[in-house]
Amino acid sequence: MTDPRTAPEHTPRHPRWAAIPDEQWSDWRWQMRNRVTTLAELEGLVDLSADERAGILARADAFPFAITPYYLSLAQGPRCPVRRQAVPHIDETITTPWDLADPLAEEEHSPVPGLSHRYPDRALLYVTHNCPVYCRHCTRQRKVGDATSSPDRAALALALDYVRRTPAIKDVLISGGDPLSLSDARLVEIVADLRSIPSVEILRLCTRNPVTLPQRITPALLEALRPFHPIFVNTHFNHPRECTAEAALALNRLADAGFAVGNQMVLLRGINDDPEVVETLNRWLLRQRCRPYYILQCDPVGGTAHLRTPVQAGVEILDALRGRVSGLGVPQLVVDLPGGGGKVTLVPERLVRREGTRMVFRNGEGREFTYVDSPLPES
Ligand code: SF4
Structure with missing residues (x-):
């Protein structure tokens, strides 16, 4: 088997960026600066369907889009699993009576801005609302994508102070948005502040960068974070089309640097609600030392009705995986109960x-x- 750390192949780029020097293409800041964020730009790159064009216009204010050149280069036709996760569609305007803006009641459980405290021993810290790609199934679309809603330094200082004053908190999830959108220096500063709190045992970085911007996983960043272990990384691959040489390199670098890496896949209609797709994805993740540990039922957030699957679809996928894949590749199937009820797991009978x-x-x-x-x- 090819060692992904030395594999010469790279994801073919969209022709628009074919002439960009490798040095720039591999620079995460260049990727962030050159994200595609307007209909006019995207139209020049992709043959948009009428439904996509209408979706972009309809959702421009509520939940804008942004796509890195790298992730857009993975996309194919309108049914492509990458494209469906990144490009708005008119079906995002479908509503159901049970849609919620904040399905997990994170705001209700927020004792100070920028932090949710739902379980006694865990807290969720929102360090930015910026992401390389705005996933169309995002649970936090109420605030992600709006840079003005990100907590500033003063708000984050209050949140850190809350963690310091609450020794019951043993485990802090550093989330957002995507925390790796911050500079190395700012991210390391936050991690160091948390690590200086004696009652905090575990840190978790929640990031989709290995999927949408693997160039962000640089040796310099990992070296700077290393002194603050144990740090777990929760990432979010949803489809084998995202399993590139660049993504493999990012995951292997994380594992080599001592991070325990796990994947949370969100079950999405027409994208990954198929046992063979999940098996292929999970086998690849295990080869990169990333444990597939959750299949998450898509939260009932407004704009995702067309992407949500019946709960039974997840149970059937687990049923098919058992016996075909080692237990390492069989995640837990989780429904995060609306209203802040917490997670429940389901298993085939x-x-x-x-x-x-x-x-x-x-x-x-x-x-x-x-x-x-x-x-x-x-x-
Ligand atoms: S990376 Fe995470 S927080 Fe950002 S849009 Fe995607 S799912 Fe939402």
């Missing part, structure tokens, strides 16, 4: 019947097997 202590189970091939249970201890 494998217990067929129980006869006294005899329990009959169905395995991944559909065959039945009996396990004789131990009797309960007498009280």
